[in-house]
Amino acid sequence: MKKLFPLLTLVLLSGCNLRVLDPASDSAEKITDLIYVSFAIMMLVLAVVFVLFVLFIRKYKERPETSDYIPKEKKENKLLEVTWTVIPFLLLAILAVPTVKATYDITSKMSDLSESEPEEAVVVDVEAKQFRWEFTYENGKTTINELVLPKDQKVTFRLTSTDVIHSFWIPRLAGKMDVRPNKENRLSFVPRVTGTFQGKCAEFCGTGHANMRFETKVVTQEEFESWLATE
Template sequence: MKKWFIFLLVPFLSGCSLRTLNPISETGADQAFLINLSFGLMMFVVAVVCVLFILFTVKYRETEKNKTDIPKHEEGNRTLEIIWTTLPILLLIGLAIPTIIYTFQVSNTDASSEEALHVNVVGEQWRWTFQYENGKETHDKLVLPVDQEVVFHLNSTDVIHSFWVPRLVGKRDAIPGKENKLKVTPNEVGTYQGKCAEYCGILHADMRFVMEVVPEKEFEEWLAKEQ
């Protein structure tokens, strides 16, 4: 009994700070909405199935009265057939429409504004390098201005890495020989944890970085400082 109790406590004692469902950007909020929507639809289906299972179990349970009865043959019920055919279709449509809209918005990186900040992100075994437009370069520390659109240009020098700041936006791969882009606007000042979300070798766990979102004036001062 004690072993099971300890096992159940592990998720609460792990101290994980990767809060995907507490986003600090509009893009992250859209992605969190899709996760919650998917979970809500799934729980609706589970609830319906469980309720029907309990009702039929109680209604058609074996009793002394119906132990020898032969159930009446039913040819079919057109109303029920229409319901259980159209309901899944409606659920899928309700999930597909916002998914397509938000996916297009995230993927449309070419529609970034002229004021957008462009940052080259280079993943390599075993660190992250961030290169700004003025030539400034940092390792394992990403500094961004709040409420300004940022376009990440993701590259890798060796194997596939995955750039991920859980509270900022979803994952995007950094692939050798191919540049991927990721557009996002952080809207909350603070310090956040980032990491590589693609297993990339024996020291994969060390590929972490810190992202600091600061006021615009503070960012300009930081950017102007010598490396």
């Protein structure tokens, strides 16, 4: 039974739907790339550790002819000490470069909240409440728990809360952004794929937290303009 447990675990995990690994916007693509880079580094470290672990077990396992053997005490090995100190720094530096670049690219879009958006951008005011999302477009159209966006056009969300801290998250379209009372945060991205994507509150906000979900529909420009014009 113990041998079957790892296999059953892998089978169950294989059914997980990891939405963040299936990006549908420019910002989500940057986040996904970072996940892959981090995972590759982690697998490299894991492989080295496991190889060394197996080699040491085989080399130093107790045998009848060596059961009474006591190895001689050795002094420190400066080369090894420097090696296992420098390598983690190098790996962190390799990870830091794309992380800083992606973070700058994503956050630079919202660094100046006073800056007006270009005319072609779609601006949506997002108001989080216990326990629902209200979306208001520039023409005054308001929806509850339903978000419609145009494909291949920049969208900027102006996020506020009427009560507690919430977190706006559409896994396939963008990273999480805190939604706080009495303070406006902004989030921008360009949807690249049409379809329906699940959005949610990623911050526990009370007893109805699980109900703070919404649907995000990405449609063509023509479909979006038609939808926006309807009552």
